[in-house]
Amino acid sequence: MKLSRVTLLQTGIALLAVGSVAAAAAPLSWHLRGHDRVMPPVAQLRTPVAETSGGVDIGPALALAPFGSASAPPQAQVAAPPVDLVLLGVIVRDDPARSLALISVAGTEANFRLGDALTPEVLLTDVAKDHVTIEIDGVSSILSFAGREIDPEAEAAPTGLERLQALATSGSGMTASERVDAAQRAQPTTTQDFINMWRDRISANPAQVLDTIGLVPTDNGYRIAEKHDVGVNRAGLRAGDLVKSVNGQVVGNVDKDRDLYDVVAESGLARIEVERDGQTIVMSFPLQ
Known part of the structure; x- marks a missing residue:
């Protein structure tokens, strides 16, 4: 030119x-950091219940477990991370349908939108500023950038x-x-x-x-x-x-x-x- x-x-x-x-x-966010680590979805915190003043302390009664003890909830299923997927970058828009993720699949770089299939078994379901959410055989997992520990509450x-x-x-x-x-x-x-x-x-x-x-x-x-x-x-x-x-x-x-x-x-x-x-x-x- x-x-x-x-x-x-x-x-x-x-x-x-x-x-x-x-x-x-x-409002776009473009990050270039390769990554091949998959993390499980973050569990939502329950809203703490306000303590009732002057209530009866039923702790000792509950300790006896007269109605049996509640079984621990099973951990969320986490799909095995595909070794051939590397997150290279993201573009996050106000309209999620227009967001993009640059992902290397088996060494080939390509842009993907929500709902696109990375492989026959892997579906892109969400694009965030520091990671993407993928679905592997129906199980959601998080693909983030290389060498970065994700803090969902405070990501710089x-x-x-x-x-x-x-x-x-x-x-x-x-x-x-x-x-x-x-x-x-x-x-x-x-x-x-x-x-x-x-x-x-x-x-x-x-x-x-x-x-x-x-x-x-x-x-x-x-x-x-x-x-x-x-x-x-x-x-x-x-x-x-x-x-x-x-x-x-x-x-x-x-x-x-x-x-x-x-x-x-x-x-x-x-x-x-x-x-x-x-x-x-x-x-x-x-x-x-």
Whole structure:
């Protein structure tokens, strides 16, 4: 794709506005962590019953078990984890039917929606931000990301650094799992390091950066090109989308863009307005 010469500042805004979103965006959640461990469903906690003041202590009577003791409930059945399933990533949308899971099945990576069959015996039934629920021969199990212990009550969202790490390896043609490994080996260690790294790349060859991600500068913002990095799709964006503003500021004015790049980076929060088919879509995500 042949691009006209663009300024460093305009390209910088495009990277903050679209490049970071291509790594991961809210309300979408895109996580790249391979996993092959299956966990049983989490049991629901019973609501504690309020203690009645002044009641009769029937503990001693119950200890005698005059009516017999209740048998312990059987444990939930857990299906054996398929060794050839690896969870690579998820896109979680407000509409569950539109959520996606990137899963490697016997070494072949593919996207699945709710109700899709991964294998003749395995069905995808739910997609969450840190795991998916599958049904193996009618038994529900949880397939989560590699090396992560799931705390259903407090699971931390990915940091801006993790998102920028994924972005740093975008456009390389690698598989999702290879991108994770490459991101973990990346030299920058802080969010600011990655922002500075992108400034260096933009300064060296801004047209190549735009072409790699798949952005076309226009008078009204930045349009997603027909040929773009796969991370753009995983973030919920698609060809033809137009990024019109960042944090409420219209993109396109060079002087404003100069200040906006640093303002967005330092604020720790990016709010992107995207026009698609005449409708406006708003995406917000943290950079910290």
